Amino acid sequence: MISYGRHQFPGKLFVVEGTDGSGKSTQLALLHQWLKAEGYPVFFSEWNSSPLVKDTTKRAKKRHLFTPASFSLLHATDFADRTERDIIPPLKAGAIVLADRYIYTAFARDVARGCNRDWVRAVYSFAVKPTMAFFFRAPLDIAIDRIVSGRPNLKYYEAGMDLGLADDPEESFTIFQGKILEEYDRMVSEFGLTVIDASRSIERQQREMRLMISQHLNRRRSKSN
Amino acid sequence: MEQEEYSGKLIVIEGTDGVGRSTHIAILRTWLESRGHAVLDTGMTRSVLAGRGLKEAKTGHTLGRLTMQLFYATDFIDRLENEMLPALRSGFVVLTDRYIYSALARAEVRGIDSAWIRSIYGMALVPDVVFYLRIHSAQQLVERVLASGRGFDYWESGMDLHLGEDFYDSFIAYQTRMLKVFDRMSAEFGFHVLNASRSVRSVASDLRRAVAKVIDETAASDETSHPPDKIAPINIKDVPKKALG
Numbered sequence: 001m002i003s004y005g006r007h008q009f010p011g012k013l014f015v016v017e018g019t020d021g022s023g024k025s026t027q028l029a030l031l032h033q034w035l036k037a038e039g040y041p042v043f044f045s046e047w048n049s050s051p052l053v054k055d056t057t058k059r060a061k062k063r064h065l066f067t068p069a070s071f072s073l074l075h076a077t078d079f080a081d082r083t084e085r086d087i088i089p090p091l092k093a094g095a096i097v098l099a100d101r102y103i104y105t106a107f108a109r110d111v112a113r114g115c116n117r118d119w120v121r122a123v124y125s126f127a128v129k130p131t132m133a134f135f136f137r138a139p140l141d142i143a144i145d146r147i148v149s150g151r152p153n154l155k156y157y158e159a160g161m162d163l164g165l166a167d168d169p170e171e172s173f174t175i176f177q178g179k180i181l182e183e184y185d186r187m188v189s190e191f192g193l194t195v196i197d198a199s200r201s202i203e204r205q206q207r208e209m210r211l212m213i214s215q216h217l218n219r220r221r222s223k224s225n
Numbered sequence: 226m227e228q229e230e231y232s233g234k235l236i237v238i239e240g241t242d243g244v245g246r247s248t249h250i251a252i253l254r255t256w257l258e259s260r261g262h263a264v265l266d267t268g269m270t271r272s273v274l275a276g277r278g279l280k281e282a283k284t285g286h287t288l289g290r291l292t293m294q295l296f297y298a299t300d301f302i303d304r305l306e307n308e309m310l311p312a313l314r315s316g317f318v319v320l321t322d323r324y325i326y327s328a329l330a331r332a333e334v335r336g337i338d339s340a341w342i343r344s345i346y347g348m349a350l351v352p353d354v355v356f357y358l359r360i361h362s363a364q365q366l367v368e369r370v371l372a373s374g375r376g377f378d379y380w381e382s383g384m385d386l387h388l389g390e391d392f393y394d395s396f397i398a399y400q401t402r403m404l405k406v407f408d409r410m411s412a413e414f415g416f417h418v419l420n421a422s423r424s425v426r427s428v429a430s431d432l433r434r435a436v437a438k439v440i441d442e443t444a445a446s447d448e449t450s451h452p453p454d455k456i457a458p459i460n461i462k463d464v465p466k467k468a469l470g
Contacts, residue, residue, distance in 0.1 A: 001291070001338035052288060053296070056278030065274045069348065070303045074275065077295035084289030122344040126291050 007128045011091035012216055015102040017184065018136030019177055020158070021146030022198045023205070027136070028100050030206050031213070035096055040217070043090040047101035050081035061157055068113040071157070075106055076123050087128055096217075103127045104135070104187055112179035113163060131216050134209060135188060138198035140181055144174055233313030234440055235350060237324040240358035241403045242381040243369040244421045245428070246322050249358065252429045253436060257318055262440070265312040267304050268322030274303035283380060290335050290385070297328050298345050305349065313350075318440065325349045326414065330406040334399065335386065354439050356432060357411055358421035363400035365422060367393070 014031070016024035028044075035042045048057060057074055060066050066074070090097050103124045110120045138146075148154070154169045156162065160176025161169060187193055194212065196205050236253075238246045247268075254264045270276050279296045282288045288296070309319050325346040332342040360366060370377060377392035379385075383399025384392065411418055419431055 001336070001341060003338070003341070050292070052282040052285070052292065053278065055281070056275055059278075060274055065303070067302070067306050069306065070274055070299055073295060073299040073302055073345075077292055077299055080292040080295045081289060084292055119344065119347070122341065123295075125341055126338075 001126055003125045004127050005129045007088075007091075009088070009091035009128070010094040011097060012131040013087065013091060013097045013099065013128055014213060015099040015104075015130045015133045016136060017102060017104045017108075017133060017193065018198065019138065019140075019143045019181055019184070021143040021150070022136035022138040023146075023202065024134070024136040024198075025100055026202065027134075027196075027205055027209060028098055030202075031209060032098055034210060035098075035213075041090075041093070041095040043086065043095045043097045045082050045086040045097060045099045047099075047105055048075070048078055050078040050085075052081050053078040061155070064156060064162070066157065066162065068110065068115050068162075071113065071162075072106065072110040072115050072120060072123065075110075079103065079106065079124065080126065083127060091128065099130070102130060102133065104133065104184065104191065104193065107187060108180045108183040111183050112160070112176060132212065133191065133193045134196050135184055135193040136196050136198040136205075137184070140174075140178055142199060144177060148173070231314045232316040234318045235309065235313060235321070235352040236318060236436060236439065237321050237326070237352040237355040238358065239323055239326050239355055239407070239416065240421060241360065241366060241400055241407065242378070243366045243373070244358040244360050245369075245425060246358060248425060249429060249432055250320050250322050252425075253320060253432060256433055257320075257436070263312075263315070263317045264320060265308060265317045266320040266322065267308050269297065269327065270300055272300040272303035273307065275300040286379060286385070288385075290337060294328070294332050294335075294337055294342060294345070297331075301325065301328065301346070302348065309350070321352075324352060324355065326355065326407070326410055326416075330403055330410065333406050334383070334402045354435065355414060355416045356435065357407060357416035357418045358428070359407070359411075359418050360404070360421045363397045363404065366400050367396065370396070 016028045018024045032042055032044060048054070053074065057078065060070075060074065087097055087099070106124060107117075107120055111117050148170060154173050159169045159173035160179075161172050163172070163176065165175045166172040184193075188195060196208065198205065238250055240246050250266055250268075254266055257264050270279050275296060279300055282292075282296060309321070312319050328346065329339070329342055333339055370381075377396055379392075381400075382392045382396040383402075384395050386395070386399060388398035389395035410416070417435060419428055421428055
């Protein structure tokens with residue numbers, strides 16, 4: 001088994017991370033359009049998308065079957081399927097893989113749920129190290145506002161209701177997201193995440209990302225010449 | 226680390242496919258209940274959370290190697306936290322058909338990094354005893370597979386590893402490797418080895434004697450003192466690695 005940091009593939013992997021409502025999916029969709037238009041083979045992969053695990057996750061969320069540890073392991077199972085199916089093969093084939101949420105989502109959420117930091121990192125050590133990981137950092141109140149105003153009610157696990165932080169879902173969500181943000185902040189230096197200020201305009205964030213990404217793409221082209 | 230005492234007993238029955246684990250668990254259960262012990266029996270892929278999903282994933286044969294290990298770990302943790310631990314706290318005898326050792330063996334035979342899989346299962350409890358039903362060759366297992374009438378199974382034959390031309394060749398190659406790994410783990414984790422090539426009756430009687438010893442040891446010490454249980458409680462925060470030595 002090849003572990004984090006050791007994989008060597010011709011393709012490139014760019015991931016976006018951040019709390020809910022930070023605007024990362026919008027930015028990734030714009031990147032996708034741009035890279036396709038530039039003629040690159042692009043493959044998109046998102047969190048919680050394994051066809052093998054989907055039904056189990058859905059049922060467990062609905063019936064509140066998770067503990068922090070089983071929540072962590074089932075999401076790791078989902079991620080392993082994505083890695084084996086959607087991430088490694090396209091990277092081997094030289095494609096650009098865009099991932100909406102990656103291992104850092106698990107690290108932030110699971111640790112906020114009370115799992116051991118080292119244990120969660122060990123579980124995910126099979127992951128491919130991204131070429132670049134963008135962390136969309138939005139002030140907590142803005143992120144919460146975007147989520148709460150966009151949806152009629154917060155989901156049980158999303159609001160961290162399983163942790164008994166507060167009886168009110170919105171209050172629980174706010175506390176939980178605060179813990180998640182703390183974990184993300186710790187990971188910036190640990191994993192060299194690229195911080196994007198998500199409070200600026202969409203256009204400006206996108207320009208910044210394209211500039212940074214094109215450096216990796218140019219380098220690859222000149223190598224093959 | 227926080228210690229927790231519980232009066233139950235965690236008894237593991239390990240062994241390769243077809244050695245008679247479920248037969249012996251059924252016999253043990255009846256016997257234990259007749260002696261007045263409450264029994265919970267559990268086994269791989271029986272979790273409320275992941276059992277069904279895992280079985281479905283296995284029918285498709287598209288389950289990747291890493292994904293499979295993690296799916297099994299999810300099934301295990303759910304049974305540990307929601308079945309085994311509560312039962313042990315309530316003083317049950319927990320009989321488990323396979324434990325982390327089968328998972329470790331399957332991972333090893335599939336070339337999975339052992340440090341990785343062991344760190345995942347680091348949250349497991351140390352069993353009171355692990356009985357390893359040992360058979361000396363894969364050929365002997367084949368006889369049992371044939372006798373059972375259910376034929377060769379894709380995963381029991383290790384077909385995902387492409388070890389042979391057909392189910393038979395693959396089964397022999399795969400189970401031979403599994404037996405080797407179990408023998409090594411047997412020394413590492415101190416399994417109580419039982420020769421499963423013998424009749425069901427004699428294996429069952431050995432099992433009963435050994436189980437009685439495990440249970441009565443505690444019963445005797447209960448009358449004098451309450452020593453702290455050697456089993457650590459599950460606590461992902463502390464990552465106890467006791468089950469792995």
